[in-house]
Amino acid sequence: MQNRKSLPVLVEIEKRRAVLIPRWRVFLKRFSFWLLAALSVVTGGIAMATAFYVFFDNDFTVDHDTIQQLFIERPFIADIINSIPYVWLAALLLFTLVAFFGFRHTKKGYRYSAPKVIASSLLASLLFSLCLNATDVGGYIHRYLIENVRMYNSLIYANEQRWTNARKGLLGGKVIQIDKVAHIFVLKDFQQRLWSVDFSNAELRPKTRIAPGRFLKITGVTTGTGAFHAISIQNWEKRYNKRKEVQPKKVPLPVKQPAEVL
Template sequence: MATALYVFLDNDFIEDQDYINRFFIERPFVADVISSIPYIWLAALGLFTLVAFFGFRHTKKGYRYSATKVIAASIFASLFLSVGLNTVDVGGYIHRYLIENVHVYNNLIIANEQRWTNSQHGLLGGKVIQTDTINHSLVLRDFRKGLWRVDIKNAEVRQKTQLVPGRYLKITGIKTGRRTFEAHSIQAWEKKYHKRKPLPPTVTPVKTL
C-alpha cells in the first residue's frame, strides 16, 4: 500500500500546474488521473485484507466482531502503516526497484517513470550517471536502462535541482540522435516544487566518458 500511495502521488498532475495545462491539451485530465491509479497495488491490498479478515475470524475472539469492522480496521491499519512508510520513502524505493528491474511490472502499472521515458515527445527522465563540465553534458540512464548523452549547455535548470550522479531528473527537450538529447529544461524528480525562476546549469566535475 505504501508503494501504491507513492505511485499515485508521484504523478505530475498532483502539483505541477504546467503539466496540468499541457495535458488538458493532449488528453482528458480525468482520463489521465484514472489511468494513473495503481490498480495492481489496490488489488494486492484487497487480497491482504481478505487474508487478514479470515485469519482474524479464526482467532478465539474473532467471531465477536462484524465483518465490516474487521475489514475497516484492516484497511485503516494498512493506510496508517503506508503513510508512515512513505515518510521515509519506502514506497518510492520499492516502486523504483521494480520498475527498473522487473519487466512485467511495467506492463501492470502506468507510472510517472513511463511518461518520462518518451524521448520522441521531448520527455526524458532517469538517473544521472556522469557529468561532463568540459562539454556541458551529462549521462543519464532512463528507466529502461538506456544510457543517454544529454546536452545541457542551453538548458534552464529549476531551483534546487542538483545535477550530480545519483540524482533522478525530469528533462524536456529534443531528441537529436539515437541516444542523444538536447535539454531545454531540467528539474528534480522529487515533488514539492512549483514554477520558479530558472537558474543557469550547474554541474559536478567527474571523469568524462
C-alpha cells in the same frame, strides 16, 4: 447419576476414535492465525503506502508548469483514472481478505462481524502506511520495481512512464556521469537505456542540481540515436519525497563521431 450422563459422551468419543490434542498444538494453531492476520495487515500497509506514492508522485498533483505539455494529447480526467495504481489496490484487497480469514479463525474471532473486521484491517493498514510514507518506503519499493522488474512497468502508469517518451520531448532518469567541460551528461532512463544529454543551452529550474545519482526530468529534442538536446531540466523529487543520492558506477561518455567532409 453423573456417570450415566457422561457415558454417552465416552461412547461417542470411542466411536469417533477421538484423541486428546496437545496444548502446544492448539497454541501453535491459534498463533499461526494471529501471525497470518498481522502479516496481512503489514503487507497491506506496504501496498497502500506504495499506492499513495505512485499516485501522488504524478506531476498533475503539484507541478502545474508541466500539466499543459503532459496532457496536450490526453484528457485530464482520463489520465487521472489511468494513474490510479490498480495493481496495488488489488494487492491491498487480497491482503485484507487474508487478514479477515486469519482473524476469524482465532479463538474469539467469530464474535466480530465481517464489516468490522475488514474495516479494522483497512484502518490498521492505513495507519501503518502513513508511518511508512514518513520514511518514503513506498517510494523505494516503487523505484526498485521500476528499475529491476520489467513486468511491473506494464502493470502501472506512473510518472516514470510519462517521462520515458523522448520522441515527444520528455526524458527522465538517473544521471550516471557528467562532463562539465563539454556540458554533456549520461542519463539512464527507466527502460535501462543510456542517453547522452547536451545541456549547454538548457534552462535549469530552481534548486535543480545535475550530479551523478540525481533523478531528473528533461524536456528537449532527440538529435540522434541515444542523443538528446535538453531545453529545460528540473529535479525529479518533490518536496515531500526527497531521497538520499546513490552514486552510480561510472560509464564512459559516448564519443561523438566527426562528420565526414564530402
